[in-house]
Amino acid sequence: MVLFPTTTESAGTPGGRPALTIDGETISRSELFGAAAAVAEQVAGSGPVAVNATPSIRTAIAFLGCLQAGVPAVPVPPDAGPRERSHILSDSGATLWIGNRPDDLPDELATLTVDSAATGTPPAEPDPDSAALIMYTSGTTGAPKGALVSRRALQAQVDGLAAAWDWTPEDVLVHGLPLFHVHGLVLGMLAPLRIGASLVHTGRPRPASYAAAAEAGGTMFFGVPTVWSRIAAEPDSCRALSSARLLVSGSAGLPPTVFRDVQALAGQGPVERYGMTETLITIAARLDHDRVPGWVGEPIAGVEARILDEQGYPVISDGDTIGDLQIRGATLFDGYLNRAEATEESFSDDGWFRTGDVAAKNDQGQHRIVGRAKQDLIKSGGYRIGAGEIEAVLLDYPGIEEVAVVGVPDADLGQRIVAYVVGELSDETAVIDWVAGQLSVHKRPREIRRVDELPRNAMGKIQKSLLS
Known part of the structure; x- marks a missing residue:
């Protein structure tokens, strides 16, 4: 299994477009993979590597270099406070830091500087079952937990969504999402690199930036509901997206009013999808299906979903009866780092991951997410x-x-x-x-x-x- 093709045939992107454009800075695919190989040579054999996940070309090189070397990358939010950052570093066992160095980092943690002009020789393809990322959850209960995401899970994730959305090397993805969450990092950066498509990262997800990218040839646009709400509030920017092939919303439920506003101005409403750090994106509205606000589609290839009532029986597929959503399949994480008990508790006795979300399903297999069981399931x-x-x-x-x-x-x-x-x-x-x-x-x-x-x-x- 080759996660990121680097052969001569895939050294460029269609039309000679840059592989990545981040906040105006560009890099070709051959330059990107060459610089990443140089990073891979330096981190090979080390423990986990913490990456200060600023939206930059050097951050992309750092992540790709770690993945080439088979070393787990640990995304660190650039705005993390000292307490959060300290927990991530100590819990992950990070041995190196890549990116701007905060003053509070421990002296013994070495810093590696990325040179975007450097080049190296890509190493042999790592074990597909090895950890690619250690991604920290939001920590709604207790300290954030590190989810171990394998290379195999990343492959299944990207290939499943590529099939659902007809994602090809001809596409140009546009977004301004953070590079330390599944949405921005896995879907937003690693996916186009695997597919061979281009990425334009706008730095910040401003409506005018999305409109400009559309006019420059962007075909796919990602955003969270807040982004789509702001775009809908600027009619000229929203109309500019009428040339796009696909709009995607995620990370939270998209209000129906925003869907309808975008649809009226851009000629299409965003498709929705569902996932979380532990599962990656598992359910997605397909490109060839009708788009209904509030419905996130069906499981992607290699993934199964079920919805159970309080007695553990499947709920009726009537689109209205709700229950606890559980997932199993190729995109699931390999457990929480150093948290065997928490890992065991997160799975059912027959091996399904308990998402903690409440959902309903209709007779066509389409899913509607109601919310988190702990805060969105009300018993009245x-x-x-x-x-x-x-x-x-x-x-x-x-x-x-x-x-x-x-x-x-x-x-x-x-x-x-x-x-x-x-x-x-x-x-x-x-x-x-x-x-x-x-x-x-x-x-x-x-x-x-x-x-x-x-x-x-x-x-x-x-x-x-x-x-x-």
Whole structure:
């Protein structure tokens, strides 16, 4: 198994385009792989290598060099604080640091400088089952855990999505996503390198930058919901994307209103997909299927999904009945580094990974993600209710710009449905009645709380644990 072809035939990209363009800086495929081989020669035989994942050509060279050498790369967020950075370095056992060196790094951790003009000889292809990446989870409970992602999983991930989206070397991918998460690093950089396509990374995901890239020939565009919302708010930029072959949204649910706004301006709404650090992207809306807001598609090749009720039985495939989503297949991680007990707890007795997400499936095998079981599954009055379904309805109400639905303790109901809303509202009772008229009555919010903004993390995901 060759993860990244480096033969003469694949030394360039179609039309002589650069392999990578990051914030205006370019590099050809032959230059990129030559510089990466020089890094591989220097890191070969070392332990894990921490990479300061700034959006830059040197960062791309660093990741590719580690992968060529068969050395696990550890993405480190550039904005990580001293405590987070220290945990990642100590927990991963990083032996080298690549990138700008913060003042708080331990003296014994050596720094390697990347030379984009250097060249080397690519080593033999590493074991496909060896760890390629150690990616740290968001750490919603306790310190972040390092997920071991193998080379084989990366291959399955890229090839599965390439088939679902007809991704070819002729494509030019455009995005401005961070290079330390699955979305930006694996889908956004490693995938085009394996496929032989080009990447244009805009530095920051500004609407004008996406529009300019579209006019320059971009064919695929990635973004999180916040990015798509901002693009939709700038009609000229959004219309420029009408030349694109595919728009993709991920990392959080895309509000139906944003889907419809982008569709009206760009001629197509973004397809959605589902995944997490431990599974990579496992479910995706296919290019040749109808796009329905809120639905993330079907498992990619090599992946299976099931949805179980509280008794452990499969739920009805009616598109409405929700349950716990579990995954197994080729893209799964190999466990948490140094956390055997946590790894064991994350899998069912028959080998399925417990995602911790709540989902529904229709009779065509398409999936709808309701949210996280711990924060988006609300048990009220004996009913199991998905927060995401209520949020989608609320976002259609005039004046509501953003919303987060949570369950709060209630002596009578067990949990009471509360909606935190950003926007202008004159009659909160009317909003509650609106939801009751759109969904089952028991799914209506019992309370509307207006806020100026919702708390979000670096990827734009709403942090419901901070709502009280």
